[in-house]
Structures are given as C-alpha cells and as structure tokens.
Amino acid sequence: MKKANTKHRPEKQASLIVDKENELLKFLIAQLPQQGRNSIKSLLAHRQISVDGEVTTLFNYPLVAGQKVNINRSKVYQERRELKPLGLKIFFEDEYLIIIEKPAGMLSIATDREKELTAYNVLSTHIKKRDNQSRVFVVHRLDRETSGVMMFAKSEEIKEKLQNAWKEVVLERSYAVVVHGPLTDDQGTITSWLTENKALRMYSSKTPNGGQKAVTHYKVLEKNNSYSLLEVKLETGRKNQIRIHMQDIGHSVIGDIKYGGIKSSINRLGLHAHILAFKHPVTNEIMHFESPIPKEFLSFFHKKQNK
Incomplete structure (x- = not known):
C-alpha cells in the first residue's frame, strides 16, 4: 500500500x-x-x-x-482544499477585505449577458460557509482574460470607503503586459480621454470630448524582434485602459483581438495584474500583494535553446 x-x-x-x-x-x-x-x-x-x-x-x-x-490551522487548510478546484487563490483575508489572485478566463462578476462562474460568486460561497449572512463586494474589476491581484470588500461601507478615496488609498497598481513588436522608447506615458459607445466598446481621443481622462505609464522590461514585455502602472483606472493605450501606440496586447491584437500562442490575453499596494481602510497599514509574472509571458523571451 x-x-x-x-x-x-x-x-x-x-x-x-x-x-x-x-x-x-x-x-x-x-x-x-x-x-x-x-x-x-x-x-x-x-x-x-x-x-x-x-x-x-x-x-x-x-x-x-x-x-x-x-x-x-485546520480551518485554513479546509478552505484552501475547497477553493483549489476552482483555481482561485486567496492571498489575504481579514474581517474587512479579501485579496485574491484571479485566473485568466474567469469573470470578476456576472453581467446581464453572462451568468457563469465568477470570482464574486466563488468568494460569496467561500465566506457563507462560515456565516450565511456574510457578503462580498466588488471594489474594482479585471477583464475576464486578465489574471492577477484583485480586491474585494466584506461590507458596502468598506467598498464605498475604498472607491471614494481610490487615488489616495491605492499606492501602486502594476501590470505585466506582453505586446506585439519591439517598442522604440524604453519608457513613456500615454494620456488620452476614453469614452464608451452603445456597443460597450471603448474609444480613445487626444482631446476631452466628454470622455474620462486616462493616464498610463510604461517601462520595457524585455523585448525581441516580435514582442515586448512591459511594466505598466496606472495613474487612472478606466475600463480597458491598458488595452486601448497599447493600441494607441501601435503595440496592441497579444491576444487582444478587440483592440488590434491577434490570437497568441498562449491562448489568452497578455495582461496580468502583477502588484497591488494600498493603505488598509481600517488599520491604515500599508498592504503589498504581488502575483508572479506568468511563465507563459516569460516564454516569449526565455525560450530554451535546442542542444
């Protein structure tokens, strides 16, 4: 045996x-x-x-x-076993917040059109096993095909407190992004105004035109003749902001067919929420969470040499 x-x-x-x-x-x-x-x-x-x-x-x-x-520790191990089949990792949880690593392919929350499994209902099930009256609230969202660090609140009061002071509370939001082609400039800032049409597609404009101002900072970490790996930091957090701004500079995110990219060999969007640092809304402690850059991103730059 x-x-x-x-x-x-x-x-x-x-x-x-x-x-x-x-x-x-x-x-x-x-x-x-x-x-x-x-x-x-x-x-x-x-x-x-x-x-x-x-x-x-x-x-x-x-x-x-x-x-x-x-x-x-027995309670923690039981909860991890229950969540493991769903592919959702919990970095941190206290009575106010839950910080997770969302996998690519999972919605943050259901939409009117889509009612499938989401990070929101996975976490709702998780906390209701301890207290059926418990709830979770979405503080910010990641696109379905974007993986990485994401924050949820455990009360509407905490959610609103975070959202109302988002610029002051969030100290860093950093993404790892793989884009098509080698960038000429090793770092830069993209500024535009974003608007959404009735088909839910976002558009970028160099002038306000009633849109929301969006500012994205990027730095090239690695590049070759076909791709660039970027560290992207958001000064604002608009819908599809990184994807649109990468299209603006002529280097769309790999796998992003909606905004100028083409299907990639890794069968996902080349976008990963790498770091989230913020001030805890209750304890005021500085919290820092980091999800490693996916290995499939690095494979574009660190391919094994044939012997």
Whole structure:
C-alpha cells in the first residue's frame, strides 16, 4: 500500500511558549519567520490564535512570560482544499477585505449577458460557509482574460470607503503586459480621454470630448524582434485602459483581438495584474500583494535553446 506523502505538511495545531513580555503580533512574527506579516494577521482575523485557551484577534494583545500561544490551522487548510478546484487563490483575508489572485478566463462578476462562474460568486460561497449572512463586494474589476491581484470588500461601507478615496488609498497598481513588436522608447506615458459607445466598446481621443481622462505609464522590461514585455502602472483606472493605450501606440496586447491584437500562442490575453499596494481602510497599514509574472509571458523571451 502506497503511503501518503506528508513530507511538507505543516502541523494543523502548534503551541508556542512566551519567554518575555511582548505584544501578540510582534511575538508571532518573531516566532514564525517563515510566514509573512499579512499571513499571520489573517490567522488572527480568522480567530485561529488563542492565548492560554482564550481566542483573541487583537494584534496588540499583551503577553507575559509563561503563557501558551496556540495556532489552529485546520480551518485554513479546509478552505484552501475547497477553493483549489476552482483555481482561485486567496492571498489575504481579514474581517474587512479579501485579496485574491484571479485566473485568466474567469469573470470578476456576472453581467446581464453572462451568468457563469465568477470570482464574486466563488468568494460569496467561500465566506457563507462560515456565516450565511456574510457578503462580498466588488471594489474594482479585471477583464475576464486578465489574471492577477484583485480586491474585494466584506461590507458596502468598506467598498464605498475604498472607491471614494481610490487615488489616495491605492499606492501602486502594476501590470505585466506582453505586446506585439519591439517598442522604440524604453519608457513613456500615454494620456488620452476614453469614452464608451452603445456597443460597450471603448474609444480613445487626444482631446476631452466628454470622455474620462486616462493616464498610463510604461517601462520595457524585455523585448525581441516580435514582442515586448512591459511594466505598466496606472495613474487612472478606466475600463480597458491598458488595452486601448497599447493600441494607441501601435503595440496592441497579444491576444487582444478587440483592440488590434491577434490570437497568441498562449491562448489568452497578455495582461496580468502583477502588484497591488494600498493603505488598509481600517488599520491604515500599508498592504503589498504581488502575483508572479506568468511563465507563459516569460516564454516569449526565455525560450530554451535546442542542444
């Protein structure tokens, strides 16, 4: 009989003994160096930390020497197993926010025309398993074929707080983008005004014409004779902004048939939400989340040489 592989399976429960006075969050960060600060805060928010048998969610809970801090991970592992078949990764979750990695091909939220599986209803199901009254709210969207970091709120109040102060709250939105052709300029800024027609297609204009101002900054990371890999940062967040601005400079996103591109060998849009950094709307902590550049993007530039 084949034995189960448990080589890298963490203990579902762990106990730590306090050696001196400290605050709980600082103690956990020092004791669990392999875990990130946000991951530890998520354990607290999910009521998975107890001190001498008493569950607490307080970051600054005062500890004294001799106390026992218990960590119960079983709940997290169960939730990850349930979400794994849907291909949705949760980077961070507390009582106010959920930060995810959305895969390419999944809608952010259903539309009047499309009612299929979405990131929104996957997360709704996820949180309702703990509390049937819980809800999630879309703070911003990613196109169906765009992958990467995305934020949801757990209350309408938090959603509105984020959206109303979006420019002040969001510190960085960075995308990895593969476009057709080598760019001449290694960096630049694109500014135009975007409007949407009745067919839901966005158009770009060099003059206002009643449209919304859109500003996109780009930097070339790598390029060859056929493609360029760009780091793109948004100063504004308009619908289809990156796709339209890439078309404006004559280098459409690969796979973007709607805005001047052609079908790509990786069968997806060459657009990935790489980094999202923002100020937490309640704790004011600076949060930074990064989803690696997809390997299929890099394959255009790092093809293995035939021996």
